Amino acid sequence: MDIDALTHPTDPQLATGALAEAAAAAGYAPSIHNTQPWRWRLTGTTLDLRLAPTRVLQVTDPDGRLATVSCGVALHHARVALSAQGRHATVTRMPDNTDPELLARLQLDGRTPVDPAAVLHLRTIPLRYTDRRPAAGTPLDPDGLAAITAAVETQDTHLHTLRPDQVLELAAATDHAQSSAAADPAWQNELAQWTGPARPAGTGIPDAVIPNHATQTTVPGRDFGHHGDLPVGGGHDEMAVFVLLYGNADGPLAWLRAGEALSAGWLTATERGIAVVPHSAPIEVIAARQAIRAMIASIGHPYLVLRLSGVNSAGTGAAHTPRLPTGQIIEHA
Ligand SMILES: Cc1cc2nc3c(=O)[nH]c(=O)nc-3n(C[C@H](O)[C@H](O)[C@H](O)COP(=O)(O)O)c2cc1C
CATH class of the missing domain: 3.40.109.10 (NADH Oxidase)
Incomplete structure (x- = not known):
């Protein structure tokens, strides 16, 4: 954690930066066909997760179920990033029943002790990948x-x-x-x-x-x-x-x-x-x-x-799939 965050814990700019980092970490999330069907909207201390309808598979996934599962992974990645920074966020899922593409709202509302498990998860986020090679050899622990x-x-x-x-x-x-x-x-x-x-x-x-x-x-x-x-x-x-x-x-x-x-x-x-x-x-x-x-x-x-x-x-050699640049998935209000 940086010194500013300790000495000015309520600084709204730091809070906005923490949310931007969380949305950026969420960009590593796995998604169906790597469609990355999410969009983040950042307003002060609030971060909205929206389904990106142009990246939902209309034929394969007409109900958007796998796109929504993919967005759920991104949401958890963002939550992990906030916990690893010692930020507490209230998460409201599907907050507006007139707006079904608004999947979740994260509202920052203070500090919390840094969660060591979240710190480890945050380091793991960019390392995780889908390994499609056959599982021969070692039994699962x-x-x-x-x-x-x-x-x-x-x-x-x-x-x-x-x-x-x-x-x-x-x-x-x-x-x-x-x-x-x-x-x-x-x-x-x-x-x-x-x-x-x-x-x-x-x-x-x-x-x-x-x-x-x-x-x-x-x-x-x-x-x-x-x-x-x-x-x-x-x-x-x-x-x-x-x-x-x-x-x-x-x-x-x-x-x-x-x-x-x-x-x-x-x-x-x-x-x-x-x-x-x-x-x-x-x-x-x-x-x-x-x-x-x-x-x-x-x-x-x-x-x-x-x-x-x-x-x-696991962990040996498969290439990583590309991701959209953060500028294309995070909108600053
Ligand atoms: C909801 C969901 C469904 C997926 N379905 C398949 C699948 O059927 N077969 C497959 O090989 N990979 C599948 N994947 C893995 C994605 O193709 C993969 O996450 C994406 O290409 C990004 O690559 P990465 O996981 O290596 O970062 C799925 C991922 C998600 C989140």
């Missing part, structure tokens, strides 16, 4: 899985570890989801727009992080419609563990909370050398989502499937 589950639970969301028979059901649902989506030319166009050479600058998924050949997996990874440049070797992802983020409701507030939970769980995973790959294809297609819901019918609504894997594939 059970303590790591317990820590990720506990982190998710702090955000009013739950994590269910799929049993082997459920992993087979997930594989079938994912396969069905990907082949039915791929048969739709509008869906193919949208995928190509975000993962092909004409993707908008600073967004989308570059070839450097797309496997250079089909990986051997029980549950198919995202079919990007083309191979990329990421060397993936020949191993089978036999050590992968599949978990399901789920909760009690199925609407924008629950999706936002799911994103916050995804952030909490993924930062914890990265700190423990555990690689995470979200699998959203089985959530995007209604029939597959219903099949997954049937697996957990008694306990809630599915938000996202995650593939977790041990240290052998």
Whole structure:
């Protein structure tokens, strides 16, 4: 913490700077197809998170559920950055029911002791990434899985570890989801727009992080419609563990909370050398989502499937995807 912040704790300019830093840290958040579907509006001691409708996938994600989950990750990243700076913010989610694109409002209202866990998370934010290489080799550390589950639970969301028979059901649902989506030319166009050479600058998924050949997996990874440049070797992802983020409701507030939970769980995973790959294809297609819901019918609504894997594939060498410059995501009132 800088000296000014200690000697002038109420200085509104410092507060505005803290919020700007939080929004900048949130720019590292993962998002569906790296669309970064968020926009921040900074007014004095208030920071608004808005959905950016031009970066919502109209065909793949017509309800905006995955865009809202992505914004929830950004919201949690911003909260982490404020806690790491010893700032207390009151967060109001979906504060205006006449303005559904306004997802959250953070109002700074004072100082709080710096949270060491938040400081660690803040350092982890730029290091986290999606590692699509097969999970061969090292089994997942059970303590790591317990820590990720506990982190998710702090955000009013739950994590269910799929049993082997459920992993087979997930594989079938994912396969069905990907082949039915791929048969739709509008869906193919949208995928190509975000993962092909004409993707908008600073967004989308570059070839450097797309496997250079089909990986051997029980549950198919995202079919990007083309191979990329990421060397993936020949191993089978036999050590992968599949978990399901789920909760009690199925609407924008629950999706936002799911994103916050995804952030909490993924930062914890990265700190423990555990690689995470979200699998959203089985959530995007209604029939597959219903099949997954049937697996957990008694306990809630599915938000996202995650593939977790041990240290052998985490933290080594995969390229990072680009991000939009902060000037394009933060608006100063
Ligand atoms: C809601 C959501 C859904 C995602 N779905 C997939 C997916 O189905 N397959 C995949 O390979 N990556 C998926 N991702 C990962 C994104 O592609 C990735 O976060 C983005 O490209 C940014 O890259 P990074 O995570 O390496 O920073 C998803 C991420 C989010 C937040």
